[in-house]
Amino acid sequence: MVTTHTMHRSSFIKxxxxxxxxxxxxxxxxxxxxxFEMMRFxxxxxxxxxxxxxxxxxxxxxxLHSAYQTGNRHLRNxxxxxxxxxxxxQGSNGEAAKKLLSHQLAEERKRATVLLRSLPQSPK
Numbered sequence: 001m002v003t004t005h006t007m008h009r010s011s012f013i014k015x016x017x018x019x020x021x022x023x024x025x026x027x028x029x030x031x032x033x034x035x036f037e038m039m040r041f042x043x044x045x046x047x048x049x050x051x052x053x054x055x056x057x058x059x060x061x062x063x064l065h066s067a068y069q070t071g072n073r074h075l076r077n078x079x080x081x082x083x084x085x086x087x088x089x090q091g092s093n094g095e096a097a098k099k100l101l102s103h104q105l106a107e108e109r110k111r112a113t114v115l116l117r118s119l120p121q122s123p124k
Contacts (some may be wrong), residue, residue, distance in 0.1 A: 007070045009034045016041060019063055020065035034074060045090065049097045053079065057097055065102045084109040085116060 009032075016023055016037075026044040041060070047055040047086040068079045085104060089098045101109065 007067060007075055009037075009065050009075060009090065012067050012075055013037060015063060015066075020044070020059055020072070022056070024100050034078050035060050038078045039086075042083045042087055045083075049093050051100065052093055052096075054096070054100070056072075058100055061102065061105065065105055068105060078110055080108055081103075085112040 012034075013027075017027070023041060023044045026040045028036055030040050041064075045057060045060045048060065064079060064083060067075055071079065087109065088094065097108065
């Protein structure tokens with residue numbers, strides 16, 4: 001199977017707003033900036049995880065997986081850098097959410113967090 005990387009920022013945001021309409025207030029004021037939009041999507045997902053809203057978490061992770069699978073280079077990078085690298089999955093809800101990530105996203109998250117931990121700390 002050949003995957004084409006054609007999804008771009010605007011099509012991703014349109015799908016996000018259509019498939020998860022509750023994200024709209026989270027995106028208010030963050031227009032045309034993929035980094036901030038992805039960060040707010042991550043925070044929206046974190047909130048759903050904290051509340052144990054597993055239906056929303058599943059939908060968010062499915063959309064994220066689709067963006068990673070079919071996204072252009074910028075979108076795929078944002079999935080990793082603005083979302084997966086900073087997605088805290090601790091505690092019982094975090095462990096439950098971790099199980100909902102696709103294998104591919106879980107592996108990307110693992111690689112990114114290992115890489116971040118290996119970087120030298122900034123001087124204080």
